[in-house]
Amino acid sequence: MTADPYAPNSSAASSSSAPSDAAHRPYREVTDARGRVYRIGESDRDILGHSRKLMVYLPWLTMMAISVFEYAYGSAEDTLSHAHGWTQSNTFWILSVWVFFQAGIAFPAGWLREKGVLTARGAMYIGSGMCLVGFLALSHLSNVWLAILGFGVVGGVGAGLVYATCINMVGKWFPERRGARTGFVNGGFAYGSLPFIFIFNYGFDTANYHRVLDLIGCYVLIVVVGCAFFFKDPPKNWWPADIDPLTYGDTGKGADALAKNPPAVKQYTPKEAIRTGMLPLMWIALVMTAGVSIFGISFQVDYAKEVGFGPLVAASSMGVMAVINGIGRGVVGWMSDKWGRKSTLVMVIVVLGLAxxxxxxxxxxxxxxLFLFFAFLSGFGGGAFYPLFAALTPDYFGENYNASNYGLVYSGKLISGLFGGGLGSMVVAAWGYDGAYALAGVTSMIAAAIALLLRQPGRTRGGASTPQPVA
Structure with missing residues (x-):
């Protein structure tokens, strides 16, 4: 019988604090049978001055604020084209560059945060200012190259700083049950755009576009700065004071959660995570899945018009996709705590492919x-995988380097933005919409097969873990 990895024993579960230090510290560090260190004794209120639940609600509000960048942009394209004299290709590339830099900043920002160069609050402040610059550029710069620089590059980096900080914040503060909370926060990035979709469709024209975009930029700045004031990372190895990490998996909800999603066997640095082979596999799966998702977002309305559906159905399908995209992220986060992160991820990717x-x-x-029904499924699958990857990364590699590790995984969206939109448009031109959607479905199924290969580093198929050296 495999020994319980959470049970204390004289050789593996011990306090790593020296006796002389322990008397002066409000915490102690214990090591489990796998060699993983936990810092216990400090409550969330001791560190933050308030409940850690605020580290769910504030990132959620922030994610809703920045969602206007990606999910509402398509509704503003026609007005922007007429106002600035841009072609459809111009507006497409502005968003594509935004996606590239929004995803690309995740790893360097995480690396700077974990090196102590950049605090969570500092990242949010910088990001908020860059978000404002992005909307001002979209509002006042008619030169497409300057708009690409302002909105695509500066705005993309700003939104990426905010996005990555919010997602990592949740994972660090809820190491014991992160799925539902990560999904809830991540969902705001989709359905938070709904009011702006309506604004851009019904109250946005060439007579008021300056005022609307300027006000949206100010709104994003105020929300992000206001929430960022309370942001703070927990200490490395922190674990909730009211939950014993060495016995948490013995009974009740803790047993169920840890049986499905056991904690990482150690804290992996990015280099170590890459060497396990699992991080590159996660990256490939995300590239393919996000590419299918971005393809759906980019071409669903055009396809609806192509087959003769009315403008109301075309617009409604996009609204349905945005709402379900966000709600689905929260639902699958909760499901993954019950069913297991990997099983839920595979299910979501398969649903996306079938859609x-x-x-x-x-x-x-x-x-x-039927079209609206499958738009519903596509919206669900096309957003729900993001929080699953965000929660799976610290499950596999630990919380201490999560900003960098998830930054590497999320960087796959760099590639997805190119082949989901750019390559997708080439496939549509060559094979038609039916051929392009068929290719997207096959790609999603391959991604699901790759996700089936994922396993937690250092743990056998039966769930036992191999001993890890104490850092």
Missing amino acids: QFGVIWAGDVKSEG
Whole structure:
């Protein structure tokens, strides 16, 4: 029988604080049978001055504020084109550059945070200012290259700093049950855009676009700065004071949560995480899944018009996708705490793939009802995988280097933005929408097969863990 890795024993579960130091510290460090160190004794209120629940609600509000960048941009494209004299290709590349830099900043920002060069609060302040610059550029710069620089590069980096900081904050403060909370926060990045989708569709034109974009930029700045004032990372190895990490998995909810999603066997640095082979596998799976998701966001409205559906159905399908995209992130986070992160991830990717074939079917039979149903499924699958990867990364590699490790995984969206949009448009031109959607469905199924290969480093298939040296 495999020994319980959470049970204390004389050789592996011990205090690593020297006796002379322990009397002067409000915490102590204990080591479990796997060699992982936990810092216990300090409550969230001792460190923050308030409940750690605030580290869920404030990142959620912030994510809703910055969601206008990606999910509402498509609704503003026509007005921007007329106001600035841009082509459809111009507006497409502005967003593509934004996606590239929003995803690309995640790893360097995480590395700077973990080196102590950049605090969570500092990252948020810098990001908020860059977000404002992005909207001012979109509002006042008609030169497409300057707009790409201002909105795409500066705005993308700013939004990426805010996004990565919010996601990592939740993972660090809830090491014992992070799935539902990560999904809740991540969901705000999609459905938070809904008011702006309506504003851009019904109250945005060439007569008021300066004022609307300037006000949105100020709104994002105020929300992000206001929430960032309370942001603070926990100490390395921190574990909730009211939960014993050595016995947490013995009974009740703790046993169920840890049986499905056991903690990482050690704190992996980015280099160590890459060497396990699991981080590169996660990166590939995210590249493929995010590419399918971005393809759906980019072409769903155009496809609806192509097959003859009315403008109301086309617009409604995008609204449905945005709302379900966000709500689905919260739902699967909760599901992953119950069913296991990997199983839930595979299910989500399969649903996304099936939805692509369903869209083809709905178009072939000219059924608006079926089209909206599969838009629902596509929205669910196309957003729900993000919080699962965000929670799976610290599950596999620990919390101490999560900003860098998840930054590496999330950087896959760099590639996805290119082939989901740019390559997608080439496939549509060459094979038509049916061929492009079929390719997207097949790509998603391959990603699901890759996700099946994921396993927690240092742990056998039966769930036992191999001993790890104490750092």
